[in-house]
Structures are given as C-alpha cells and as structure tokens.
C-alpha cells in the first residue's frame with residue numbers, strides 16, 4: 001500500500017470510496033489480478049465497522065473496537081489517494097478531486113456510501129451530544145447513547161426513524177430494544193416511544209409483524225407516520241410532522257435520532273445519478289446503465305435492496321467478476337439477487353436475523369422460523385459478523401457458507417418502510 005499526494009494519475013481501476021464496498025472490491029480484484037493498477041480515492045484516515053455502532057450504543061462494544069487505521073485496510077498493491085472525489089467526466093474516463101487533481105481510469109467503481117442529512121432536522125446539529133440527544137449513526141456519539149441509557153431514570157424516551165431509504169433500516173429500533181432490555185433488567189420504569197416516518201416497522205411484512213410484537217412486549221408506543229422535523233434542546237421538545245399534515249410536539253428525556261439520508265451531493269450533481277440522485281446501475285450486474293466501464297455498489301446505488309454491509313458482501317464479488325469480464329470484452333455473467341441482512345438485536349443476548357432479497361423474498365441462511373429471536377444469532381452478531389467483515393470481506397475472500405435459500409415472498413404486499 002502506498003499513499004499518494006494529489007497529482008494527475010491513471011489507473012486501470014479507480015475506486016471512489018474506501019469503506020466496506022471499496023476495500024472489499026479492491027482486495028478481491030488484487031487477489032484475482034495482482035498486477036492490476038488499482039487506485040482508491042478515500043479521504044478518511046480511519047475505516048469504521050458501522051454495524052458495530054449499535055453494540056457501542058448498547059454498551060457491548062467500545063467505540064475503538066469498530067475503528068481501524070485506514071492504512072491497515074488498504075490492500076497490498078493498491079494505491080491510496082487520500083483525497084475526496086468531487087466530480088465525474090465519464091465521457092473522458094476521468095474524475096476530478098476536491099484538491100484540484102484529476103484521475104484517469106479504464107474502469108471506475110463508485111462506492112462513497114450515503115450522506116447523513118442532519119441539517120434537515122431543525123436544531124438537531126446543535127442539540128446532538130448533550131442533554132440526552134444522541135445517535136448511533138455517528139462514531140463519536142454512539143458512546144454517548146450508552147451514557148444516556150445508563151443515566152436515564154424515567155420520562156419520555158423517544159427513538160426516531162426517518163423516511164427510507166436509510167442504511168441499516170433496522171438500526172433505529174435495535175437500540176430501542178437494547179435500551180428497553182437494559183432498563184427492564186435495572187428495574188427502571190421506562191416511557192418508550194418509537195416514532196416512524198413510514199407505515200410499518202420493517203419493509204418485509206413477515207418481520208414487520210414480529211417486530212411490532214417485540215416493541216409492544218416492551219410496552220413501547222409506536223407512532224407511524226411521524227417524521228422528526230425539529231429539536232428544541234432548551235425546552236427538551238421534539239417536533240414531528242405527521243402524515244395527516246399536523247405537527248405534534250413531544251417532550252423527551254432521552255432522544256435517539258436517526259437522521260434523514262440521501263445520496264452524497266457530488267453524486268446527485270453528477271451524470272452518474274438517476275432521478276432520485278443515487279448511482280444508476282443495473283440491479284443484477286451492478287454495471288452503470290449508461291457508462292459500460294462504470295460499476296457501483298454499496299449504499300450509493302439506486303438498486304432496491306437494503307443498504308447493508310451484508311449486501312456489500314454479496315455485491316463485491318459480482319462487481320469484480322463483471323468488471324474483469326468487461327475489461328476482457330466478455331459478457332457479464334455474475335448476478336446480484338438483492339440479498340441483504342439485518343441482525344435485529346431484540347435484547348442483550350437475543351437477535352432476530354432478517355435476511356431477504358429483491359422483491360421481498362425472505363432468504364434465511366438457517367432452518368426454522370426466520371422471525372424467531374435466538375441466542376445463537378446474538379453470537380453471530382457479536383463475534384462472527386465483525387470477523388467476517390475484517391478478516392474475510394475486506395481481505396477479498398468470499399464465503400460460500402451459509403447459503404441463503406429463498407422461502408418465497410412471505411406476504412410482501414405491504415408498502416415498504418424498512419428495507420427497500
């Protein structure tokens with residue numbers, strides 16, 4: 001691995017974003033073609049295991065367990081440009097960097113993740129990190145979530161979920177359950193409320209119904225069609241826009257916020273974007289619909305799968321196979337089926353493992369009722385998945401086990417509010 005300063009460069013494969021997707025693709029490409037010139041454009045000095053932030057907020061992991069130095073993650077043989085990509089010129093096979101340089105490429109992989117739109121909730125940015133207002137969606141705030149949970153002695157505890165799509169659609173309610181379980185064990189009487197912009201607990205009805213039971217089991221009120229629009233930390237009041245057009249104010253003692261999310265601005269403004277701003281790729285081959293030498297994966301795509309690291313694990317080998325096929329002038333044979341997974345921490349020591357593919361098809365890896373909360377899945381979440389991430393996916397390996405098997409759509413007819 002080398003770190004390059006900004007200059008005019010050319011790579012056979014340029015990768016925008018060195019998060020879960022960028023590193024997984026780079027590592028796999030170099031496993032298959034060690035002599036390929038691969039450049040990773042990534043501004044951050046650290047790499048984050050974001051799925052661990054739920055467990056940081058729940059007091060199970062320390063924040064540092066979810067962070068590594070980026071230089072340790074960049075695969076051997078790849079060149080790291082510690083820069084921010086700013087704009088694309090796909091007709092000239094090059095892109096521009098925020099520092100002024102240009103990067104030329106034969107093939108481009110676009111995976112800068114998504115953008116957290118904190119600013120779209122009035123007063124939120126100033127409120128975060130003090131007075132009981134927190135979010136597991138930021139590395140620096142997840143430990144504060146745990147502080148707030150421990151300090152809570154009663155009063156309204158609000159947990160919010162914005163409009164879809166968001167990354168890890170289950171994360172807004174996972175922390176509700178971990179907090180509720182902790183308070184129950186500690187004998188603290190909690191006043192719990194889950195405020196959801198959409199009309200269901202999750203995008204797949206089978207899991208939505210099971211999760212509603214979990215929430216009700218903790219005595220949590222569920223407000224569907226309630227979108228957080230403002231926070232007033234002085235009065236400790238959160239304001240919600242309701243589906244019927246009314247605005248409702250709710251006092252809080254603890255407020256866990258999941259912010260609205262969208263495609264990064266430089267993607268929205270680029271020729272790579274589709275109508276909703278996300279990168280426009282074929283949902284199976286992950287090749288751009290207009291530029292044949294561009295592929296995208298991860299949270300930035302407009303494909304209708306759940307935005308998860310589990311999806312990236314399935315997408316990365318598809319992108320690598322098809323990109324190498326395209327370079328060799330061959331047909332694209334690899335297909336992504338829309339797989340995504342969400343390990344829903346329903347208590348400390350219990351997880352419901354939601355796995356599904358495109359069009360709401362439920363695809364469990366293990367036999368039995370997929371809505372059952374299991375201790376064994378807790379160990380998957382706590383021990384196996386982090387290792388699968390750092391030691392397998394980011395090293396360019398592909399796990400063939402467990403294989404998910406389609407169970408059918410399991411009444412997928414309701415409007416999506418969880419996975420999309």
Ligand SMILES: Cc1cc2nc3c(=O)[nH]c(=O)nc-3n(C[C@H](O)[C@H](O)[C@H](O)COP(=O)(O)OP(=O)(O)OC[C@H]3O[C@@H](n4cnc5c(N)ncnc54)[C@H](O)[C@@H]3O)c2cc1C
Pocket residue numbers: 016017018019020021022041042043044049050051052053054083084085086111112113114136137167168171264266297298299300307308309310311312341342343
């Ligand atoms: C609280 C939380 C809980 C989650 N739980 C789970 C879970 O249980 N299971 C699961 O599978 N997934 C979970 N996820 C989702 C998962 O982390 C993401 O889906 C995954 O990280 C997406 O990978 P990505 O590479 O697309 O984006 P990221 O991993 O976010 O990486 C994007 C990278 O692009 C870089 N970048 C941004 N802008 C630019 C630019 N202009 N130029 C160059 N680089 C740029 C960023 O610095 C970053 O390194 C969770 C996420 C959160 C926040």
